[in-house]
Amino acid sequence: MSTAHHPFWPKGMPSTLTLPDVTLWDNLATAAARYPERPAVVFYGASLSYARLAREADLLAGYLQYHCGVTRGERVILLSQNCPQFFIAYYAIVRLGAVVVPVNAMSTSQELAYFVEDSGARVGLLAQEMYERARPLLDDGRLAHLVVHTYSDYAGRPLSAEVPGWVALPRQPINDPSVTFLADALAAGRPAVPERFGPEQMSILPYTSGTTGHPKGCVHTHRSVMAAVAGSAVWRGLHSESVFFSVAPLFHLLGMQNGMNLPVFLGATVIMLPRWDESLAAALIERYRVSMWSATPAMLVDFFSNPVVRERDLSSLTLLAGGGAAMPEAISKMLREQYQIDFNEAYGLTETAAFLHANPVQRGKPQCLGMPTFGVESRVIDPDTLEELPPGEVGELITCGEQVMVGYWNNPTANEESFLIRDGKRFFRTGDLVSVDEEGYFFMRDRLKRMISVSGYKVWPAEVESLFYHHPQVQEACIVSVPDRRSGEAVKAVLVMKPGATHDEADIIAWARSKMAVYKAPRFVEFRSSLPRSATGKIQWREVQDEQQLTHVAEAGVSGD
Incomplete structure (x- = not known):
């Protein structure tokens, strides 16, 4: 499906983009030179200008370089809720040609340990309430140094009633020689002198899970991140005067790209919330005239x-x-009729730095993945034979473009399974089952890979199941999804307990939340005496999943939903 010949390609748009031959740090430096006093981030009434953002990112980079020994290519953990310090830390790392390893702020100590060990990171930048989760890694030497920031340092003064208590919390003393507060790192006053590097330098290593249950790092360069950022800006007609609202988590590619890298690329302003609060969000959109x-x-x-x-x-x-x-x-219709806004649905993955497919802004289709954007080529293949399928048939989406990752970090097996060569081009196998209509628009039909999407976060049942087998009373576990109005899907655990075990749903959910990130933990639990198995003894998860869908439809019919 070539974009150059797409019948409904947006008028006036090129089929490919000439990307800036620069790094992510260059984007910030350019914005600071062009708009030094413009607010880059507004956080509870306090503004961080582009000049100050660039200056403090440079000073933090200098501290990481001279006091922590961070060099080009080295991975650095970044663990925080949304805040201006996230911007400072992120751009300090890429300033050195080092690699940002963004970690979900809901990660447990065990999950954090995996990211540290797999990435090989020895330095972490994190918010102070997350210190206790990282401390065991300092104690056993897996991490050598932490730079800790405090949200209230960058919030407005005096703190208003809008500021939640956990944001307003002042800096807490940490008696640990391996810990430096961000303010002290900046006070060291030594700018960075980084090694030379270009757009092909590795920039970020975000993790996405796989069907094996082990999270995999996605190797992105400055160029692959830039391809998605520049493509989104041009496709959607965004510019330096756009005002962005950022509440999607910055450790997730949706938030990172659209709530940070894209506005910095443009030199635009970001109005930020660290956590979702719909009433305050509405007030901020009105107060700051948010446009995107x-x-x-x-x-x-x-x-x-x-x-x-x-x-x-x-x-x-x-x-x-x-x-x-x-x-x-129904929501799309309401947006059009009451607010004259079309929701621009798009499609992307961690492996593609987010922006890959999108609906034309002026000619979108509801519940549609849109079409391949600038320079992206996507095809639909039979997942078994790998033969290309004609329009209308359901098959696996494969794609190639400059925003596609280099590959999975230190995982040749996953790379071999996830990429294939067609017509001399390297295509990524998304694992998503799609179809293409007669006008060339792509629609999601199913998932080849077994994945649950909770408010956009990927949950892989195999990973959750493996954790459940550590529960002393669980004999067998099958994790499935159930529809949910708020989050799209919710996680449900179907369990077989050991003889004599108690069957308490609340206790199981509480245990799960202590062992894994909250969005991974089941919201519902069902106890059974047995689970369906194949002739080879494998649990038939698809059968259990189909039963849940039928049960949901039946319940919805009875309730009148």
């Missing part, structure tokens, strides 16, 4: 369902964009 917001459909459904939102002036909102799940048609 990328969010998951679940977040937007929650937002526009709140009666408080209707009392706010949202006329500045020009574009809503997102992916991760289909936007309900």
Whole structure:
């Protein structure tokens, strides 16, 4: 499906982009030179200008270089909720040609340990409330140094009632010689003198899970990240005067690209919230005249369902964009009729630095993945024979483009399984089952890989099942998804307990939340005496999953939903 010959390609758009031959740090340096006093980030009433952002990122880079020994290519953990310090830390790391390893802020100590060990990181930048999770890694030597930041240092003064208590918390003393507070690192006052590197240098190593249950690092360069950022800017007509709303987590590619890298590329302003609060979000959009917001459909459904939102002036909102799940048609219709906004549905993966497919802004289709964007070529193949399929048939989506990752970190087996060569081009196998309509628009049909999407976060059942087998009373576990209005899908555990074990759903859920990130932990538990198995003894998860879908439909029919 070549974009150059797509019948509904946006008028006036090129089929490919000439990407800036620069790094992510160059984007920030350029924005600081062009718009030094413009707010880069507004956080609870406090503004961080582009000049200050670039200066502090450079000083932190210098500290990492001279006091922590961070060099080009070295991986550095970044663990934090959304805040201006996330921007500073991220750009300090890429300033050195080092590699950002963004870790989900909900990760447990055990999950953090895996990311540290797999990436080989020895330095971490993190928020102070996450120190206790990282401390065991300092104690046993897996981490050598931590730079800790405090959210309240960059919030407005005096702190208003809008600021939640956990953000307003002042800096807490940490008596650990391996820990430096961000303020002290900046006070060292030594700018970086980085090694030379270009756009092909590795820039970020975000992790995505696989069907084996082990998270895999996605190797991205400055160029692959830039391809997605520049493509999104041109496709959606964004510019330096756009005002972005950022609440999607920055450790996730949706938030990282649309709530940080894209506005920095443009020199635009970001209005930021660290956690979701629909009433405050509406107030901030009105107060700062936000024009662009990328969010998951679940977040937007929650937002526009709140009666408080209707009392706010949202006329500045020009574009809503997102992916991760289909936007309900009723919400899309409401946005068009009440707010004159078309939700720009798109499709991307951690492996593609987010932006890959998108609907034309002026000619989108509901619940659609859109079409391949600039320079992207996507095809549909039979996942077994690998033969290309004609329009209308369901098959696996494979894709190639400059935003596609180099490969999985230190995982040749996964790379061999995930890439194939067609017509001299290297295509990535997405594992998503799609079809293409007669006009060349792609639609999601199913998942070849076994994955659950909770508000855009990937949950891999095999990973959760493996954790459940550590529960002393669980004999067998099957993790499936159930539909959920707020999050799109929710996680459900179907369990067979050991003889004599107790059957308490609340205790099981509480145990799960202590062992894994909250979004991975099941919200529902069902106890059974046995699970269906194949002739070879494998649990038939698909059969269990299909039963859940039928049960949901039946219950919805009875309740009148």
